Amino acid sequence: MIIAIIILVAVAFLVIVGFVLSNRVIKPRQIPYEETYRIEVENGRMDPDWFEEVEKEEIWVDSPYGYKLHGFLIPNDNSERTVIICHGITYSLFGSIKYAKVFHKLGYNIIVYDHRNHGKSGGTNTTLGFYEKHDLAAVKKWVLERLGANTRIGLHGESMGAAIALQYLSLDNEIDFCVADCGFSDLEELLSVRLREDFHLPSIPFIWLARFFAKLLTGANLKEVSPIKSVRESSVPVMFAHGAEDHYVPTYMSEKMYRENNSKNHLLVVPGAAHAASLPTDPITYEKEVESFLRKHKLL
Missing domain, CATH: 3.40.50.1820 (Alpha/Beta hydrolase fold, catalytic domain)
Structure with missing residues (x-):
């Protein structure tokens, strides 16, 4: 039970970070x-x-x-x-x-x-x-x-x-x-740099998740x-x-x-x-x- 909870928390963390990263790209704060x-x-x-x-x-x-x-x-x-x-x-x-x-x-x-x-x-x-x-x-x-x-x-x-x-x-x-x-x-190289410098996180799997959410929400493929x-x-x-x-x-x-x-x-x-x-x-x-x-x- 504890292991399942840990896995769920880990998955939720990955998904949330991937979603937040994609939104920093597709919904940037506007001045x-x-x-x-x-x-x-x-x-x-x-x-x-x-x-x-x-x-x-x-x-x-x-x-x-x-x-x-x-x-x-x-x-x-x-x-x-x-x-x-x-x-x-x-x-x-x-x-x-x-x-x-x-x-x-x-x-x-x-x-x-x-x-x-x-x-x-x-x-x-x-x-x-x-x-x-x-x-x-x-x-x-x-x-x-x-x-x-x-x-x-x-x-x-x-x-x-x-x-x-x-x-x-x-x-x-x-x-x-x-x-x-x-x-x-x-772009994905830049996002990898920003993940490392701003959040001390590795690019994988967060780049994959950000790409998935951006594609889902806008139809755009960030890899291109x-x-x-x-x-x-x-x-x-x-x-x-x-x-x-x-x-x-x-x-x-x-x-x-x-x-x-x-x-x-x-x-x-x-x-x-x-x-x-x-x-x-x-x-x-x-x-x-x-x-x-x-x-x-x-x-x-």
């Missing part, structure tokens, strides 16, 4: 839209004067999953070059404005938008790219319809946004470039959320940027993806920068490296 604006401004990462003064248009794009994606188009003197910027998890498009200013100075139109289950966009769960990459396809289609079929399009993503942008490359090789800032190389696989399949040039002191998404993940095709790719590791802090930590180097990368591939 309210207006709060993300305040955080960006107060931390000096966003120039509110530039954002308020620059010409922009609020847009709504139809997701293939039946909800609306909210965003802004920031045009740039009839430019035929556009960059679509993808923000990180729990956040909103305001996390993308610091990058928007960089690309706007380089002559690009800008699209920033809220991912599903974030900001003002619809959707009830987050899958870190499994469904989001198809939303990105809808945004790209909108850009071509609005700005013309000759528009050259690049991508920029931060953290989860970088993972989404990289996974999109496996769907579409007609992208001119991608800048992937502090993205993870493989693997940006490094898309990098291997794609010929699109990628600039990887990562903070040397990133203890949330380990820096080695960008280094590993960079090595998959380093003849076309570029790597910037910013000393002293934490997660998603490469541009704020060293804006001069970051902007210079982005410009150099674009010039190398004749995108300026």
